[in-house]
Amino acid sequence: MSGAENINRKNYCDGMRDAIPIALGYLAVAFTLGIAARNAGVHALPATIMSLTNTTSAGEFAAITAIAGGVGYAELALMQLVINLRYMLMSCALTQKLDPKFSIIHRFFIGFGVTDEIFGISVARKGKLNPCYMYGAMSIAIPAWTIGTCLGVVLGNVLPGGVVSALSVALYGMFLAIIIPPARDNKVIRGLVIIAMAASFLFTKIPVIKNISSGMKVIILTVVISGVAAVLFPLPDEEKEEEEANHEA
Amino acid sequence: MKHNIYLYILVMAAVTYLIRVLPLTLIKKEIKNKTVRSFLFYVPYVTLAVMTFPAILTASNSMVAAGIGFVVALILAWRRTSMFVVSLVSCAIVYILELFM
Numbered sequence: 001m002s003g004a005e006n007i008n009r010k011n012y013c014d015g016m017r018d019a020i021p022i023a024l025g026y027l028a029v030a031f032t033l034g035i036a037a038r039n040a041g042v043h044a045l046p047a048t049i050m051s052l053t054n055t056t057s058a059g060e061f062a063a064i065t066a067i068a069g070g071v072g073y074a075e076l077a078l079m080q081l082v083i084n085l086r087y088m089l090m091s092c093a094l095t096q097k098l099d100p101k102f103s104i105i106h107r108f109f110i111g112f113g114v115t116d117e118i119f120g121i122s123v124a125r126k127g128k129l130n131p132c133y134m135y136g137a138m139s140i141a142i143p144a145w146t147i148g149t150c151l152g153v154v155l156g157n158v159l160p161g162g163v164v165s166a167l168s169v170a171l172y173g174m175f176l177a178i179i180i181p182p183a184r185d186n187k188v189i190r191g192l193v194i195i196a197m198a199a200s201f202l203f204t205k206i207p208v209i210k211n212i213s214s215g216m217k218v219i220i221l222t223v224v225i226s227g228v229a230a231v232l233f234p235l236p237d238e239e240k241e242e243e244e245a246n247h248e249a
Numbered sequence: 250m251k252h253n254i255y256l257y258i259l260v261m262a263a264v265t266y267l268i269r270v271l272p273l274t275l276i277k278k279e280i281k282n283k284t285v286r287s288f289l290f291y292v293p294y295v296t297l298a299v300m301t302f303p304a305i306l307t308a309s310n311s312m313v314a315a316g317i318g319f320v321v322a323l324i325l326a327w328r329r330t331s332m333f334v335v336s337l338v339s340c341a342i343v344y345i346l347e348l349f350m
Contacts, residue, residue: 071252072252090293107274112269169315173318175300
């Protein structure tokens, strides 16, 4: 039994623990997704497979409506590209966070788990990110998303509406718990969070701009606001001491 | 439906997976450029903030209940309450408030 094994196990368990609120939120949101699928005439099996293989709320909601309308395959691909392009930014950020000790194989697996929420808890980890942490989170969150979808299709409106409605805010509560503590400690982050929320709000009000899809809005605002911040408030230089580590070739 | 549902799902899954996995596998080195590093450092906070507000207000049935849930979650998060508690308390508040609305 090596020390590394213990660390991996610890990370896996931490990931599972931190993903419990994600799983609760996913159950609720996926349940409403399942109801939408049922209303659109998508059966339980394909809806369940869709959630298992995609795990993307906005993308799947949009897809179900489009599929019901007989969208073309290329059009559907383009739609998913636009709505889900934000994951590309998240994956870029994760590359700088991952522990370089782990081989590239792990990157193919954690690629499945880059959702808004799992990304959120993963970047909030102290220090370098161990892929086992994401595996732990995925092992709780993805089944919840998948089962929730299935239940939504099969059970439809059995669950009281009030419960589904209330659980729908779970994911947002989690996002706040991720971004607010660093915002309290760091003036720049605090300013960015306020500006980002204000801009996001304006995007829902200004004519023409309010027609931009939510996925596109996330991309535009993230790139512009983070970009300006990177130029105006660059991070202090890293310590040189980390330089020599990790060249095993 | 004239198209095959499973082909639809395959197309979606392939596009979404590629979006997620390409940066992870193509960017293997630590980025040295200070501006790019700073940009990627700020990305999560901006992204999550943009996604949270004002979307939280329309997530549940009542905008007032969700708004109060939002403010309470903000206060709890500011006091470094755990993610699980922040999440659960905001749900509970929305549930209780909606009972009376």
